Amino acid sequence: MAENESTKVCPLCAETIKATAKVCPHCRHWQTKWSLQNPQIGLALYSLVMFAFVIGAGTFYEKAFGPKEQFATYRSEIGVVNSQFSQRTSGSNLWITVVGTLTNLSNVGWKDVGVEAQFFDKSGKLIDAITVNASDYHGVTILPHGETAFKIEGRASHPAIDYETNKLNVRWAKDLDAWLP
Numbered sequence: 311m312a313e314n315e316s317t318k319v320c321p322l323c324a325e326t327i328k329a330t331a332k333v334c335p336h337c338r339h340w341q342t343k344w345s346l347q348n349p350q351i352g353l354a355l356y357s358l359v360m361f362a363f364v365i366g367a368g369t370f371y372e373k374a375f376g377p378k379e380q381f382a383t384y385r386s387e388i389g390v391v392n393s394q395f396s397q398r399t400s401g402s403n404l405w406i407t408v409v410g411t412l413t414n415l416s417n418v419g420w421k422d423v424g425v426e427a428q429f430f431d432k433s434g435k436l437i438d439a440i441t442v443n444a445s446d447y448h449g450v451t452i453l454p455h456g457e458t459a460f461k462i463e464g465r466a467s468h469p470a471i472d473y474e475t476n477k478l479n480v481r482w483a484k485d486l487d488a489w490l491p
């Protein structure tokens with residue numbers, strides 16, 4: 311009986327082997343299923359790691375090169391809700407400034423949002439335009455259904471009295487989820 315207890319039958323080759331054997335000495339079959347040294351378990355783990363890597367690479371590829379939301383599609387959902395125009399002189403230069411609030415009604419977050427201000431004289435003629443300065447605006451974002459403040463400033467090309475009205479337009483924006491430009 312004691313001898314029987316210390317042996318078992320290999321499930322692959324049906325030879326009687328020691329109960330504590332990890333590998334069958336006759337056919338090299340692994341007796342313990344969940345050993346890391348078992349080549350089958352090793353292969354399964356390797357497959358799992360490769361699978362995770364492929365999924366990760368796929369996500370990266372999608373972020374880097376995949377389709378991005380185009381601003382043009384959402385143009386009507388990103389707007390200026392309020393703004394203030396001001397002028398100041400610095401030396402011999404006249405500076406015009408517009409500060410305001412942008413609102414995003416879409417489900418998409420946007421970055422590098424560009425705002426253009428157009429200025430009109432009393433007759434309604436376009437006399438000047440300034441756009442947001444890239445250095446001022448770098449990294450400014452609007453989250454989905456969010457608001458953000460903006461400021462644009464430029465040197466006036468006309469006398470202060472000519473600036474009767476202004477109009478603001480959101481000219482460009484990039485999908486916040488896009489990693490590459």
Ligand SMILES: [Zn+2]
Nearest residue numbers: 320323334337
């Ligand atoms: Zn065997």
